[in-house]
Amino acid sequence: MKGFFRVAWLVVRKDMMVEARSLEVVSTTLFFALTVVLVFAFGLVREGTPVGDVSAAILWIATAFSGTLALGRTFERERQADTLRALMLAPADRPAIYAGKLAGMLLLMALVELVLVPLVGLLFQAPIVAYPWHLAALLLAGTTGFAAVGTLFAAMLVRARSRDVMLPILLYPITVPVMIAGVRGTAAIFQGTPDPDLARFWIALLLFFDVVFVTLALWTFEPVMTE
Amino acid sequence: MIDDFERLSVSSLSRHYGRRKALSRVTFTCDAGDIVGLLGPNGAGKSTLLAILGTLLAPSEGTVEYGTVTAEKGGAGLRARIGMLGHDLFLYPELTALENLVFFGRMYGLPDAPARATAALDRAGLGERAHDAVSGYSRGMRQRVALERALLHRPRLLLLDEPFTGLDQASAAALVGRLREEQARGVLIVLATHDLDVVDGLLTRELFLRNGRLMDVGAGQGPLRDRYHAAITAS
Incomplete structure (x- = not known):
């Protein structure tokens, strides 16, 4: 078990070092996420007031779209010098390599969400500080489920010619339950009369999805990566 | 092993x-x-x-x-x-040659990865550029680093x-x-x-x-x- 976490940590640290040097994924993902939120704000905010209870959906749409972009760019980097193959060649637990890539993705997406959440709160007058722990739990659990599936598929598709098309086609249908739970849970604490108990229900459901998706991904990573 | x-x-x-x-x-x-x-x-x-x-x-x-x-x-x-050198060189261009070798050395569980990486780069004649990013290397220099990466764990x-x-x-x-x-x-x-x-x-x-x-x-x-x-x- 110690070896598993050591390898996962090595992969996360390497990914963070590479990203710190290039800022490629963070900058493109953040720019894309901000653009999505601003476009919705121009369309759905009239005289400073949003036309409906849309803030939760917009937060999750921006998270999902920018997350897909981050997944693609992160694995494109591994494809360019075929370094994913080098990782697969190492005598390390292959699920640990997956866990490291997943943790790296979660850190990147958390960074984007740190900017996205205040922006959505500001533009759509969403009460982001009313239930901060509920919101944090929803984002963490939802992002984990999304990234767990996305990391597996992005790694699988890294050598496929049509990977940019295939990734969203495979990813979105499977993560629809995560997105629905994330939106409904966030809406429960953003609505006029907040319902924290309902949000807790959605958090529990998201945690269930996380356990299922992460377990399946750890189990299938080695066979799917041995071409 | x-x-x-x-x-x-x-x-x-x-x-x-x-x-x-x-x-x-x-x-x-x-x-x-x-x-x-x-x-x-x-x-x-x-x-x-x-x-x-x-x-x-x-x-x-x-x-x-x-x-x-x-x-x-x-x-x-x-x-x-097993050591492998692919047609693509299995190196992260954003990292330095030393960081690449130390990373892969640790992935192979080598306890003395930094020392081995330093020695390998000296052997490849790249000791003085060990702290330069691989993206700034010529193809030949990258190839030498990649070979040392493949040999680092003595396959x-x-x-x-x-x-x-x-x-x-x-x-x-x-x-x-x-x-x-x-x-x-x-x-x-x-x-x-x-x-x-x-x-x-x-x-x-x-x-x-x-x-x-x-x-x-x-x-x-x-x-x-x-x-x-x-x-x-x-x-």
């Missing part, structure tokens, strides 16, 4: 991609200290064979035995005994895909010297190349591949280039 193995045995190895046969019933053996050349035109199946030997690709049929161990049984312990089986691509004469000669050192250590080396003149005299065995099949040409005489053309154009 598994013990040093003396022989690599490939038996009736085939790999299909749908209906296309990338490799078809390839059989050969090689022993410790052999330098085996996989020679053939583009699309002959050389890289596919190397990927199977490197346990990155599962064969559709046939077996590969590393001594007495197969890829399925060997697992991570077997991968610890028993070394797999090289087009190792001479982009190297000038001096760098190619240095690489040949390095391979002879590894050969003397008993390493089994399998390399795929189109640089026939460079490897003429280096190889202890030549395997000519065409359309995924091993061409049976028997023992030959004369320059490698002539034997290559005879084998590849034979009906």
